[in-house]
Amino acid sequence: MKTSQQVLKHHYAKLMVLNQIKHSNVPFIPSLKPFDFSLDREVALAVIKQHKGKALKILHENWRNDRELVLKAISNDAFASGEYVGKVLRRDRNFVKELVQVKNNWVLLKDMDEDFRQDEEICRAALDCNPRAIKYVLNQYLLNNREYMLKIVSQCGILLEYVGYSLKNNREINLAALKQTPKAFQFVGNVLFKDEEISSFSTLDNSIELRIKSISGKELRFFADPNNTFNMIRWRVAEEWNIGNEFRIIHNSKVMSMEDDEKTLQELEINSNSKLVMVFRLVGG
Structure with a gap:
């Protein structure tokens, strides 16, 4: 006592x-x-x-x-x-759902367990709080839900980058994103580049057209912001061709190094006239 x-x-x-x-x-x-x-x-x-x-x-x-x-x-x-949220709370579904609905806290979805980032109800709660939470959503049903993604890109067109694979070339969704902001043009699906109405938005944006060829003869065409990092281009190639990270890109006969990944396209002098070729990296190379 x-x-x-x-x-x-x-x-x-x-x-x-x-x-x-x-x-x-x-x-x-x-x-x-x-x-x-x-x-x-x-x-x-x-x-x-x-x-x-x-x-x-x-x-x-x-x-x-x-x-x-x-x-x-x-x-x-x-x-x-x-x-730094405690382990017990991080495993509490009700807490996580409440957490991501608090103003500004939608971003905390990225720090939650993968199971919760795949949970439809939790993902909806975060997205309803702020559409930018789509960056951290792993629920494929929502990401590929036409009506829901249309709502998202109509609020913030640049989020076209994160819509599900089955909707990448959906004309209605791409057009809604472009009408919200022409800056979404860099994320327009490849199939839609020939669409007259959609391609007209390219003149409203400062995006540059890039063409990347593979040694097997395939060609990938898309638009990118000059202020994007080169790493974003590598990510786009990996996603579009469904390949891992074991590849390099040659720019005008020069193999781009890992140090170049964080530099912008403008810094690397990559533009619409650049000759870009994707090659698979040799083990140890």
Whole structure:
């Protein structure tokens, strides 16, 4: 049983800790031996009040699994990360569904378990909160649902990039995206390039037309923003031809290196006149 003197010391120590937290620029819980305040709820709340989502990184696992505290920490924090949400909560379907519906928290879908990113109800909740959540949706039914994807691209045309494979060349969806923003032209399905109405949007966008040939004679044609990274082009090739990452692209007789992946097409001087060839990389090459 604590003596009155011990209680008083603990009280003043806690006041000092709360004061330090209030004036701190980084999330932390001061150590004042022999007292340990890492399991003190009031202290945890003080860190959250001061640092919002960043607080989760240093809080005890008990608090990272506390539904109320976690929601308080990341609500309306556009920079919050789901990485530090406790393991118990991350496996709680109801919590995840509630989490992705909070303003700005749709982005946390990316940090959730793959099972939840495939869960139709959770994905719908995130998408209804913000259509940009489509970047992290793995539910193929939704991604290939014509009516639902039409709704998404009508709100934000650039999200045409993420619609399901079966809808890549759907005229109605592509046209809706282009009418929302001509910038969606870089993600238009290859089959639709000959469509007169759709191709007319190319003049409204600053996209450049790229043609990539394979040594087997295949040719891939698509449009890209000059500010796109070269890695995005590699991703497009891998997706369209359904191949892995074991390939290289030759640009005007030069093999593009891995260091080039993060450079923009403009930096690499890649344009509509560039000769691009895809070759498979030799093992060790």
